[in-house]
Amino acid sequence: MNIVAADPKGVDAGPHFMDGDHAIAEGALAAGCRFFAGYPITPSTETAERFAERAPEVGALFIQMEDEIASIAALIGGAWGGQKVMTVTSGPGFSLMLENIGLAVMTETPMVIANVQRGGPSTGLPTLTAQQDMMQVRFGSHGDYNIIALSPDSPQECFDLTIEAFNLSEIYRVPVFIMTDETVGHMHEKVVVPPASEIKVVERNLFKGPKEDFRPYGFDSQGGHPMTRAGDGYRFHITGLTHNERGYPVMTPEQNKIVLTHLIEKINGNADKIIRVEEDELEGAEVVVMSYGITSRIAVRAVQEARKKGIKVGSLRLITVWPFCEQKIRDLSSKVKAIVMPEINYGQIVREVERCAAGRCKVVSVNHCGGAVHDPMVILKAIEEACQ
Amino acid sequence: MNQKAEVEIKAPLAGVLRSERMPHIWCPGCGIGSVVTCFAEATKRSKLDHDKLAVVSGIGCSGRVAGYVNFDSLHTTHGRAIPVATGLKLANPDLKVVVISGDGDLTGIGGNHFIHAARRNMDIVVICINNFTYGMTGGQVTPTTPTSANASTTPYGNYEYPFSLPFLADAAGATYVARWTSLHSRNITQSIEEAFQKRGFSFIEVITPCTTLYLRRNRLGDGVDTLQYYQNNAVLKHGADTRETAIDFQGKIIIGKFVDREKPTYLDSANRCNTKFIGDDYQLYGKTPPEKEAEEAAKAAAAAGAPPA
Numbered sequence: 093m094n095i096v097a098a099d100p101k102g103v104d105a106g107p108h109f110m111d112g113d114h115a116i117a118e119g120a121l122a123a124g125c126r127f128f129a130g131y132p133i134t135p136s137t138e139t140a141e142r143f144a145e146r147a148p149e150v151g152a153l154f155i156q157m158e159d160e161i162a163s164i165a166a167l168i169g170g171a172w173g174g175q176k177v178m179t180v181t182s183g184p185g186f187s188l189m190l191e192n193i194g195l196a197v198m199t200e201t202p203m204v205i206a207n208v209q210r211g212g213p214s215t216g217l218p219t220l221t222a223q224q225d226m227m228q229v230r231f232g233s234h235g236d237y238n239i240i241a242l243s244p245d246s247p248q249e250c251f252d253l254t255i256e257a258f259n260l261s262e263i264y265r266v267p268v269f270i271m272t273d274e275t276v277g278h279m280h281e282k283v284v285v286p287p288a289s290e291i292k293v294v295e296r297n298l299f300k301g302p303k304e305d306f307r308p309y310g311f312d313s314q315g316g317h318p319m320t321r322a323g324d325g326y327r328f329h330i331t332g333l334t335h336n337e338r339g340y341p342v343m344t345p346e347q348n349k350i351v352l353t354h355l356i357e358k359i360n361g362n363a364d365k366i367i368r369v370e371e372d373e374l375e376g377a378e379v380v381v382m383s384y385g386i387t388s389r390i391a392v393r394a395v396q397e398a399r400k401k402g403i404k405v406g407s408l409r410l411i412t413v414w415p416f417c418e419q420k421i422r423d424l425s426s427k428v429k430a431i432v433m434p435e436i437n438y439g440q441i442v443r444e445v446e447r448c449a450a451g452r453c454k455v456v457s458v459n460h461c462g463g464a465v466h467d468p469m470v471i472l473k474a475i476e477e478a479c480q
Numbered sequence: 481m482n483q484k485a486e487v488e489i490k491a492p493l494a495g496v497l498r499s500e501r502m503p504h505i506w507c508p509g510c511g512i513g514s515v516v517t518c519f520a521e522a523t524k525r526s527k528l529d530h531d532k533l534a535v536v537s538g539i540g541c542s543g544r545v546a547g548y549v550n551f552d553s554l555h556t557t558h559g560r561a562i563p564v565a566t567g568l569k570l571a572n573p574d575l576k577v578v579v580i581s582g583d584g585d586l587t588g589i590g591g592n593h594f595i596h597a598a599r600r601n602m603d604i605v606v607i608c609i610n611n612f613t614y615g616m617t618g619g620q621v622t623p624t625t626p627t628s629a630n631a632s633t634t635p636y637g638n639y640e641y642p643f644s645l646p647f648l649a650d651a652a653g654a655t656y657v658a659r660w661t662s663l664h665s666r667n668i669t670q671s672i673e674e675a676f677q678k679r680g681f682s683f684i685e686v687i688t689p690c691t692t693l694y695l696r697r698n699r700l701g702d703g704v705d706t707l708q709y710y711q712n713n714a715v716l717k718h719g720a721d722t723r724e725t726a727i728d729f730q731g732k733i734i735i736g737k738f739v740d741r742e743k744p745t746y747l748d749s750a751n752r753c754n755t756k757f758i759g760d761d762y763q764l765y766g767k768t769p770p771e772k773e774a775e776e777a778a779k780a781a782a783a784a785g786a787p788p789a
């Protein structure tokens with residue numbers, strides 16, 4: 093893995109006052125993204141607009157495609173053309189991207205896709221917040237596979253995690269998702285962009301050996317197999333079909349097992365390295381409030397109020413939602429009375445919590461349909477009930 | 481694709497086709513192989529740097545072409561070859577990007593991408609292998625199936641109006657449009673070579689027999705009968721008005737080069753526009769070939785000891 097300082101051209105260092113959508117664009121430029129293909133959709137459009145505005149001065153290119161299917165297809169071409177690539181969308185556009193998310197997974201193409209979530213299903217609540225696509229991002233494309241999804245809770249984290257998303261996508265050759273939401277996307281806060289020299293960027297691992305030794309794939313359940321880019325003379329082939337190390341189709345159950353195991357295990361096997369969570373007073377806690385994204389900001393208030401009432405409550409914020417922190421929940425569930433999980437959906441990630449807790453503690457879903465964040469008092473009430 | 485055809489690659493094409501992947505999957509008598517041979521021949525004859533040539537296909541029997549050509553090649557999803565090619569070209573403008581795919585792929589499921597790439601004058605070459613059917617899935621109707629022809633999903637005959645692809649490409653803004661049949665191998669090869677030289681959206685349609693499905697369902701005999709039909713019914717008409725290029729069931733097929741015009745490509749326009757608004761600070765995105773050519777010519781001249789032009 094080759095880690096270098098960011099290219100200063102893409103880094104607008106200093107303090108800014110900006111929303112999460114803009115911060116994603118700045119994070120992408122800082123991470124070295126030089127190709128963005130997108131299609132407008134509320135509440136994500138501002139990211140595309142900022143990238144389009146900044147692209148010429150950075151030496152990057154923005155193209156507005158004819159739809160979201162074309163956008164993600166162009167990213168696959170762009171990545172194999174040698175660029176770091178990204179797009180941004182929301183529910184309806186995300187649904188359109190699903191087939192080619194599978195192609196990106198299958199061809200092990202690095203890219204970053206941000207989903208600024210809004211309420212669904214269908215056109216739903218175009219301008220209002222939600223966290224309803226958390227299962228879709230993991231399982232939405234057909235077939236078995238694995239991805240990485242990060243969930244920022246502030247514009248600053250939109251910036252930071254976009255850089256991290258690019259780095260992870262290079263390390264594991266997998267699409268990485270920024271699963272944010274309308275509230276964070278449109279929330280203005282202070283965002284500090286560090287100087288380029290302080291931003292760590294993972295360079296693409298390009299194969300440099302003799303032509304006859306080149307293989308676009310290595311099914312070793314790790315992520316680091318070198319790739320190439322069109323024009324370098326390696327004459328690569330990639331396909332969405334089940335393939336061998338050369339990228340040629342081999343459509344047998346045996347080969348499918350080899351490819352699938354690799355695609356899934358390169359993430360699962362490195363989960364410890366990938367997963368980031370933020371913990372607060374888990375030691376000795378009776379109840380733990382678990383959350384991610386904007387919901388964490390609301391949960392903080394509920395936790396504070398509960399502590400004032402003398403309840404021993406800890407909090408666990410998922411920065412990485414996928415892969416899911418299974419081991420953490422297994423350990424935690426044998427120590428606490430209950431895990432309380434607010435989400436702006438009908439109960440999605442809480443299913444993972446239930447699965448991992450496996451009956452060792454109570455799991456309380458504080459579900460809440462899309463359109464607004466929780467009332468912290470509702471979370472507080474759930475905490476109080478959970479410790480009885 | 482009921483049988484495997486044993487085909488040995490003619491020695492002269494060995495470098496441009498992936499011999500290790502033979503035999504290919506196409507049926508005996510299928511026209512796709514002829515188009516591949518023409519393409520391979522054109523790459524051999526052109527002065528293009530083969531390391532800078534990339535081929536993108538969608539899904540279908542025709543979509544398998546990417547897997548057999550010895551260039552950087554991407555076999556993508558159904559209908560999405562053109563946007564993948566767009567990304568590839570924009571990520572590395574030094575590439576010559578060629579899309580080779582089927583009629584269903586490019587103009588059914590991928591029709592939206594087709595017209596938009598032509599509208600933008602994206603600098604790519606698109607070769608459509610038009611066999612009037614969805615071959616890979618068993619002979620269903622496509623947007624180009626002639627009215628009254630039989631397909632597995634129009635078992636009583638097709639009652640829809642088909643697209644005429646040259647008209648569609650022309651109307652959408654393509655800068656090069658030609659149509660041939662798979663019988664016209666020399667013309668196809670020449671057209672591909674011309675398209676390699678063009679800057680902008682170039683479109684070549686090749687009417688091609690699907691022996692196993694389209695011909696059989698319509699009781700049109702075998703591949704040889706089809707070539708006979710092409711021989712008797714292809715009408716060469718360079719510069720024909722593309723509004724008059726529709727194909728009726730077993731009717732005349734107007735062939736030739738219909739459109740050959742110049743206009744700035746997508747990247748030319750992007751660079752021009754940004755230079756105008758941003759000024760000298762703007763760094764041209766990707767070096768556009770004319771500038772590169774001029775630069776290379778100057779370098780070559782300098783190397784030869786000639787004074788710079």
Ligand SMILES: Cc1ncc(C[n+]2csc(CCOP(=O)(O)OP(=O)(O)O)c2C)c(N)n1
Nearest residue numbers: 540541542558582583584585613614615616
């Ligand atoms: C999204 C999607 N829908 C449907 C299919 C099934 N499918 C595979 S190939 C094909 C038709 C291809 O037809 P065409 O592009 O004309 O190629 P041909 O096989 O005739 O060469 C279809 C419908 C698919 N692979 N993906």
Ligand code: SF4
Nearest residue numbers: 507510541615690691
């Ligand atoms: S297009 Fe028809 S003849 Fe050709 S390989 Fe497919 S099914 Fe066979």
Ligand SMILES: [Mg+2]
Nearest residue numbers: 582583611613
């Ligand atoms: Mg077809």
